[in-house]
Amino acid sequence: MDVVFLSRLQFAAATMFHFLFVPLTLGLSILVAYMETKYARTGDETYLSMTKFWGKLMLINFALGVVTGITLEFQFGTNWSRYSAYVGDIFGSILAIEATTSFFLESTLIGVWVFGWQKLSRKAHATVMWLVALAGNLSGLWILIANGWMQHPVGYVIKNGRAELDNFLAVVTNKFAILEFLHTISGAYVLSAFFVMGVSAYHLLKKNQIEFFTRSFRIALVFGLASSIFVAAIGDTHGVHVTQVQPAKLAAMESHWETSKGAPIHLFAIPDEKNERNLIEIGSIPYMLSFLGYHDINAEVKGLKDFPKDERPPVWPVFISFRGMVGLGVLFILLTVVGWFKRNRLLESPLYLKAMMFAIPLPYIAIEMGWIVAEVGRQPWIVYGVMRTSDAVSPISTPQVFASLIAFILVYGFLGAIGFYLIFKNAKKGPKLAH
């Protein structure tokens, strides 16, 4: 185990853990802002209780998202200092812009929202939550512009022994980043919608606060249905773009070894990386890969064998994660479409409610798998085609990173367990009704 491997593990642990909390904040802040707006407009106390109940769950989640985000920015310096020095001119400035334009607004106003109930008018208070939601989503945009640049670097020149900014507009309008943002943000909305629907389903099954949870469920259902369809549609567009700019990632996503025209996809396969083939291929659909990658059934799709061995991503995790993500994405559309037809008789559909309750973790899995496809699929590059991950690491010692990795796992594991326990406990307890 070397510094590169340990630092990668540490970054993976830190980001994946961070991303257990971020998506719920992104989507739930919008739903809470919507509920509070309804309250501000109508004065209906149920909407006030909804705002407070879902807001409380959002805040526990928010705290974990914020504190685990802080380490990420600093890890580029602590563990990836060669990367930081090489691309800081571009990557660093995007992170700094994120902090000044978005994170400040989000963090300042969340405090105002929590403590400002007596200080602000109803409308002003609801506006504050909209601004929190906007700032959080904007924050996501900047972070994905930064990640998008690592995936598909644009607007730079190599000068003075490093990558320097050449065209700022090209960096912020990077097609890869925009598609990645839209895909990630809509995935976050799906997750939030399923969270609200799942918790509501639990209470509806117990016939608890029926009016409250039916309303919550329906609001989340509309949000979830639209987002589930959008995330899949944008995922398709994103996939076509990946095919063009990261062909090795696409080949790994499909475990596609031989360059061929009219390439098939395999619903399932067992990749054999050593012998550069698949051991078994099940459910092959001819022409489908060419069609999905190029929207042309006869298009040629480059196989992994035509990439030098040291420029191929690990096939297994990318292939499996991609399948998991897509499969779950389809399931989310099905579940929300079914929900749409059952929306007026939720109480008479206990089986569906139960399914929705158990579906809460699924979008979490899907979104983490999506990140595995994006990040592991980019390997061996830290900046695609420009810098290798192995050249990016800090000149630090193995025991140092080993110790910090253990610390990360223990601390995050401990706090994460408590955080999820508190969310679970408060979700189960249900709302205090307004009087």
Next chain:
Amino acid sequence: MVLETTVLQSIWFFLWGLLWAVFFITDGFDLGVGTLLPFLGKSETDRRLMINAIGPLWDGNEVWLITAGGVTFAAFPAVYAVMFSSLYTPLLFILFALIFRGVSFEFRGKIESAGWKKFWDTCIFIGSAAPAVLFGVAFANIFKGLPFDDTGYHGNLISLLNPYGILGGVLFTLLFLEHGALWLAARTVGQLQNRAASTAAKIWPVLLCVIVAFLVASWFSTHLYANYLKTPVLFIVLALAVVALIGVRVFISQKQYFKAWFASAATIISATFFCIIGLYPNLFPSSMAPGFSLTAYNSSSSQLTLTIMLVVVAIIIPMVIAYQVWAYYLFKDKLTPKDLAYEESY
């Protein structure tokens, strides 16, 4: 607007210093309050009042740290790379401390159990005290210069804990404690206010002695005075710090705690700038050979990046300050036990 690269580099050097100074005056008081928690929080009500006195603001304050870090990355990537990989262990200690502290505020009130609260109170104390000490140790070592050359960093956590580094840690902790005690005195009433005010009054002479000791030690351990000897008029910054520090004492005596807090903020800003001006143009000096030192001139981003970032900062930071001032203004009133009755309070 096209500025010479060297001009941009100098502007960014002082903006970098300014961001750290603002971080110290904003997060400084909530770190101070957190450190005071076990000493001034005699009862559960007192402890809740203390936490709620910083409740709406600490999160926004901490973003100044993120921004200071982000700006180091954006404007001086080479400094960001060497500084954070060299100070790997202390930086991770700071981050873990801040993580525990941040979740403690949110978690402690969620379960009604004395043991549970006690645990998170301890986390708030350690999570506040450790960053205060470690920032002081880290910056003192930066002023002194760190042992690195082109082959990397040759120090470790123990080598940072040299006498000057420890003195820096003590200085920062006392500055934050004073700042936090004054914030509490300004925002509370009754017994808690009295305790906070008398704590501030007691810390003041100790702080004064440590500041003098730090100034003397800096003469022997650092090159901070070089710029001042070249341009003595700059000593006015130090004079400002002294005036502000005296102001703190005067306002404490007059029981004008908000004014004392502002004077304390002015002390921190001018003290930070005293050091930053002394450091200029070094950002991360090497104690092994001056040739390896990272300066505003040899470690900055490109002219284009510095220009774009300057435009962004010139537009956005005033807006940030405006809405943070609004948030502070919104929560300027004295906290009383009846404010704790609202379900959303910590």
